[in-house]
Amino acid sequence: MEHTVTALPAERRPGCPFDPPAELVDAREHGPISRYVFPDGHRGWLVTGYDLVRAVLADPRFSSRKEFMLHHPFIDYSGMEAPPASPGEFILMDDPQHSRYRKPLMGKFTVRRMRLLTERIEQITAERLDAMEKAGPPTDLVTAFAKPIPAIVICELLGVPYEDRGSFQGHIDSFLNGETDDETLIAAYTAVQNYLAELVAAKRAAPTDDVLSDLADSDLTDEELRGMSLILLAAGLDTTANMLALGTFALLRNPGQLAALRADPALTDRAVEELLRYLSVAKMFMRTALEDVELGGRTIEAGTTVVLSNHTANRDPERFTDPYVLDLRREEGGHVAFGHGVHQCLGQQLARVEMRVAFPALFDRFPTLRLAVPAEEVALRPEVADIFGVKSLPVTWDA
Template identity: 40%
Template sequence: MITYPQQRTCPYHPASGYEELRDGTPLRKIRLVNGQEAWVVSGHDQARALLADPRVSADRTNAGFPMIVPPAVKAVHTSPNRPFIVRDDPEHNRVRRMLISEFTIRRLREMRPDIEQVVHDTIDTMLAAGPPTDLVTAFSLPVPSLVISRLLGVPYADHEFFEKATSDILRGRTPEVSVKATQDLIGYMTALAQDPPPGLIARLKADHVDTGAMTTDDLAFTALLLLGAGHETTASMITLSVITLLEHPEQLAAFRADPGTVPASVEELLRYLTIVESILRVAVDDIAIADVVIKAGEGIVIASSLVNRAADAFDDPDRFDLGREAAHHVAFGYGVHQCLGQNLARAELHLALPALFDRVPGLRLAAPVDELELRPIMTIQGVDALPVTW
C-alpha cells in the first residue's frame, strides 16, 4: 500500500513515488504518514464532486479525520476557537460572510494600485541593493506580507516576528518550537484585537465583536489564519513561479511578449505548481462514488497536485503550457470551502510576476535547481531561499 504524502524532489513536479496513483483509478486506499488508512482522490471529477458534497466534512474534530499536518497546526485546528475554514456550515458560512466583502473582485480592483506600488517599491529596493540576492527575502515574501498587513491593519514593523512565527508553526525544527510560535502569534493577535489599527481587524471588531456576533478569541484566530495564509502561500507561488518560468525559457518568452496572457498564465502556474498538495476531509455519511463506497468516519485526502494533473481533465498534464485553459484546476479547492483569498492571490501574482521580469530582464538563477532545498512534506510546497542574480 502506497504511503502518502511523499517528499518532492523537484520544485514543480509531484513526488515521483506517486506514479502508481496516476494509473486512472480515481480513488484508492492508501496509508498516511501517520499510519492511518484513508482514501486518496486523484480523479478530477471525483475530487470536485466530493469537495461539493455535504456528507464530506472539513471539521478536524470529527473521528477519522486524516490529520497529516504539523503538530502546532493540529492544535490550532482542533481547538475550541479553531478557524472557520476547519468548521462546517452553518458556522463556516456565518464567519465567511463576515469576511467575503474584503476579498471580492471589485474590492481587489480598488486595491490594485496599492498592490502595484508595493511591487514596484520592493523591486526598487532589491535593485538598489544589487545582485546577487535571495529572491524570497528580497521580493517574494515582502510583497504579500506588506499587502496582507495593510489589508488587515497589522503593523508591518512586526513582519519579521509574524513571518518567522508562521514559518515555525509550519516547519518548526521540533514540536516545541512550533507550539511556542503558535502561542506567541495567538498572543500577539489577541493583544492586537483589543485596539486594532485601521483595517479589516478593526472593522470586524466594530461590526461583529462589539455587537456580540464574534468573540475576541474568534477574531484573533481568524486574523491569525488570514495573516499566515495571506503571505505564506503567495510568497511560495511567486518563488516557484519564477523557478518554473526560468526553467522553461520558451514559455517565459511568451509570458513576456503579451501582457494580455498573464491571467491565463497564472492559472497554468497555479495548476502546475499546486503548492498546497492535499485537501483534507472526512466522510460523515456513506458515499458511493466511482465504484467504491467511502464509509462514514473514513478519511479523504484530495491529492490536489495529482488532481491538477489528471489526464482526463488536462491534455498532456505534465507539460507546462501557458497557452492552455487551466481555470478548472483545484489549486484553491472547490465548493463552499474554496479559498477565500484566491482573488487577492491572483491579483498579487498578476502584478508581481510581469513587473519582476520586465524590470529585471536579466534575472537568472544563481544555483542549480537540483541544489535548492525543498520544504518538507505536510507543509506548503516551496523553497526557503532562492539565490538569483541579473
C-alpha cells in the first residue's frame, strides 16, 4: 500500500533537536519513497532513503530549475508563478547554464586552495576565541563564534571591505533565518543586491586579490556576477555557521564523544564528517521530473516535484550502522550532507577546513565549556528555514 504524507513538520520533537522530525522518520519506516501532498494540493513525492536520494541528485532527468519549483513543501503558493533563476543563480539552473557559471568557480574552491587558507582561518578563529575570553562567560556562541568565522572568511574571499561586513551580514541573516516578515525580507534582499552592484563595479575599476576580482576579469556581466556572489555568500555563511553552532551543541550533549575528540586530535577529520552526517543542516532539496522516471518501483510523472530528505537519507539504517548514534570513530562515509551529483556543494572543502580548525580550537581554549541553559531551552531555527540550526546557543565556562 502506498504511504502518503500530507504535511511536513513545523518543529522537531521535544528533547530530540538533532534527529529528523517524527513525520519523516515514520515515512522512512514505510519505505524509501512516499507520496507527498503539497500545501497547494500538488501530488508529488517524498524521498527519504539514502540510495534513492543519491539517485535523484545524480539523474539529469530531474531538474533544479527555479521556474519548475512551483510547489513548496511548507508554503501554499497557489496562483503564483515561479520566475526563472536570475543571471548567476547557478544552483537553480540545469546544464549547460549551470556549468557555465560553476566552472569558473571550481578552481577557486579546490582542496589544495582551501588548505592554503588554513593559516588564515586559524588566525580568525583565534581572534574570536580571544574576544570570547576577554569578554568572559556566559556568551551566545552563535554571535560570538559560529557566525563570525565563516562570515569573515567568505567576505575576505569575495573582497568585501572590512568596514562593510557587519551591516552586510545582518542583511544576509534577514533573508535566511526563515522568520523575517515579507517587508523586511524584501528590504534586506534589495540592500544586498544594491551593495553587490557597487562591489562589482569597484572590482572592475580596481581589482584586488579576491575571487570576485578574478571573476570580474571575464565575459560575465555585472548582473551575473551579482547573482553568483549572492549564492556564494549565502551558502558560505549560513551553512557553516549553523554547523559550528549545532555541532558544538551536539558535542556538549554527547560528552563521551567530545572526550574522545579532545583525547585524539587525529580524530578531527572523521569527527567533522560524522557531524555533517548526523546533523544534516541542509535538510532538504527539491527536484522536478522533466520526463516520466521510474524510481523505487514508482513512476514519477513529468512535471512532478520531488522533495529529497537529506536528513533521513543520512540516518538510513540500510546505509549506516546505528544511524541515530553520534559516533566520531565511524568509518562509513558517503553522506549526502553536501548533496550529490553536479550540484554537490561547491564550497564543501572550505566548510570542512573551517570546522576542522574551529571545533578543536574552541574546546582546547575552553575545556570546561558547557551549556548555560537547559538543553530543552535552546531555541531552534524553524523547520521552514532552508538551513537547520539554533537561533542562539548560550554557553559558559570556568573563567
